[in-house]
Amino acid sequence: MPRLTQFTRYADAQAHASGAALWDLFDGDREHLNIAHECINRHADGSGRPAVRIAHADGRDEILSFDEIAAGAARFAHWLIAEGIQPGERIAFMLEPSLPFYVCLFGAMQTGAISVPLFTLFGPDALRLRVDDCRPSILVTNADKAELARSLDGPRVVVADDAFLASLAGFPDRITARSRANDIAVFQYTSGTTRELPEAVRHTHRAIVTLMFAALYGTGIRPGDEFFCPSSPAWGHGLWHGTLAPLALGVTTGTFAGRFDPVRLLQALDSFGITNMSAAATHYRMMKNSGRGGDFTFRFDKLSYTGEPIDPSTLEWIDAHFKVPACSMYGTTEIGVVLVNYPGADDFTVKPGSLGKAIPGQRLQVQRPDGTACAPGEVGELMLWRGGAWMTTKDRARIDEDxxxxxxxxADDVIISAGWTLSAVEIENTMLKHPAVLECAVIGVPDEQRGQVVKAFVIAREPGSDALVRALQDFTREKLAQHEFPRIVEFVDELPKNPAGKVNRKILRDREAAAAAAAA
Known part of the structure; x- marks a missing residue:
């Protein structure tokens, strides 16, 4: 019986995808399963085959093999056991992609402990909130972050330097990973502000199986791909879609370490010969804005993106430089990926800007406030059928005739101005077509006459001026409608973003509300 990885067409996905077919891709079963075994150990065959390619911001390339990660993770697991760590205890690590990162990630899982990846740019407040929430027994970090880590109450801090790695050499380089499929494997924190703790999503080892629907049909990953995901593996996209999914299929993956540099990414895509990339919309936009796309050679067969829609001008740049369509992959950490564009399927038409269609087995609908289905072209709330009832995604959407x-x-990005319903996304996409605009974000701000008016925060290629404000307003009115334009434009040097690179409009709204309250 052919495996799902042997099918690439949309029609085959509808005909053959099932829960049973997913389980055929793994060694484990519905009772006993371990992510570390599935992703690393079973592919460590002594051949030295590469598992992870790391493009460092300083220009270094690092390649880690399945054998190297498996041996290091086993030694770390034996060390944890010797330190008295019990199943269910949390092992946190705040590290850039590196051998210590993967050793901690997979080593902890093999003991039955829970891996907790933490973003390396967390400040004291953000880190303290998460540590206080998950209460790890051990926090592994680097020398630069050690002082910050030791300022927290509770966890034992371990610095993952050369001396620590050398100390693990005396432990066995093999271990039998034992866990039940429903045991917790990972605490995954979603992005959020330092004053508001996002809830940790508790992923079981079984999650690696259900993830495969998104991998096969969202990123289109198949054995033989040269894969890359520049998103940090401390977050959902970088960990699950960029790391665990490809490794579980024995596919070499790639990632970025250090301060993000779009030109460094372009160089890595060329030198690694990447054929399949999944990235955030912001990554693509920054590559376009670098102006260096023409300096490199690309070999892409498949591209995907997540986090937010890509503006039309960036999609045009992708088509011109990468020669394959960028496929949206829509979902959240809580519900998983539910809408995809089936990269690599020659019988599926990718429509620019579309979220695509549901992955096999999922049911979605755009609904009016009364719960009835919207007609094609009508904007409503995107709802997901889950657990015998419709649940909201908190996003607005529409469907087309196909x-x-x-x-x-x-839902909270809709702007109501003088009775008109305006889309922040639509106005942003239009403004991004103006040659002077590098990035922008749009929100609604209070107005006595209109209820709300549109305010745009703009990163421009040239100094901000009244003349540029008028040019942007006229440009937007001409492209959209006479009432759809930013009545207020503020030029800024940067926009607040979450760690996945998505613009955080909530922070902008909160700032405006605070400023209005202070003025009042």
Whole structure:
């Protein structure tokens, strides 16, 4: 019986995808399963085959093999056991992609402990909130972050330097990973502000199986791909879609370490010969804005993106430089990926800007406030059928006559101005077509006459001026409608973003509300 990885067409996905077919891709079963075994140990065959390629911001390339990671993770697991760590205890690590990162990630899982990846740019407040929430027994970090880590109450801090790695050499380089499929494997924190703790999503070892629907049909990953995901593996996209999914299929993956540099990424995509990349919309936009796309050679067969829609001008740049369509992959950490564009399927038409269609087995609908289905072209709330009832995604969407879904912004990104319903996303996408605009974000701000008016925060290629404000307003009115334009434009040097690179409009709204309250 052929495996799902042997099918690439959309029609085959609808005909053959099932829960049973997913389980055929793994060694474990519904009772006993371990992510570390599935991703690393079973592929460590002594051949030295590369598992992870790391493009460091300083220009270094690092390649880690399945054998190297498996041996290091086993030694770390034996060390944890010798230190008295019990199943269910949390092992946190705040590290850039590196051998210590993967050793901690997979080593902890093999003991039955829970891996907790933490973002390396967390400040004291953000880190303290998460540590206080998950209460790890051990926190592994680097020398630069050690002082910050030791300022926290509770966890034992271990510095993952050469001396520590050398100390593990005396432990066995093999271990039998034992866990039940429903045991917790990972605490995954979603992005959020330092004053508001996002809830940790508790992923079981079984999650690696259900993840495969998104991998096969969202990123289109198949054995033989040269894969890359520049998103940090401390977050959902970088960990699950960029790390665990490809490794579980024995596919070499790639990642970025250090301060993000779009030109360094372009260089890595060329030198590694990457054929399949999944990235955030912001990564693509920054590569376009670098102006260096023409300096490198690319070999892409498949591209995907997540986090937010890509503006039309960036999609045009992708088509011109990468020669394959960028496929949206829509979902959240809580619900998983539910809408995809089936990269690599020659019988599926990728419509620019579309979220695509549901992955096999999922049911979605755009609904009016009364719960009835919207007609094609009508904007409503995107709902997901889950557990015998409709649940909200908190996103607005529409469908077209062919059943493709389109994102129309978060429910709280809708702007009501003088009775008109305006889309922040649509205005942003239009402004991004102006040659003077590098990045922008749009929100609604209070107005006595209109209720709300549109305010745009703009990173421009040239100094901000009244003349540029008028040019942007006229440009937007001409492209959209006479009432759809930013009545207020503020030029800024940067926009607040979450760690996945998505613009955080909530921070902008909160700032405006605070400023209005202070003025009042």
């Amino acid at each position: 059943g493709y879904f389109y994102h129309c912004g978060r």
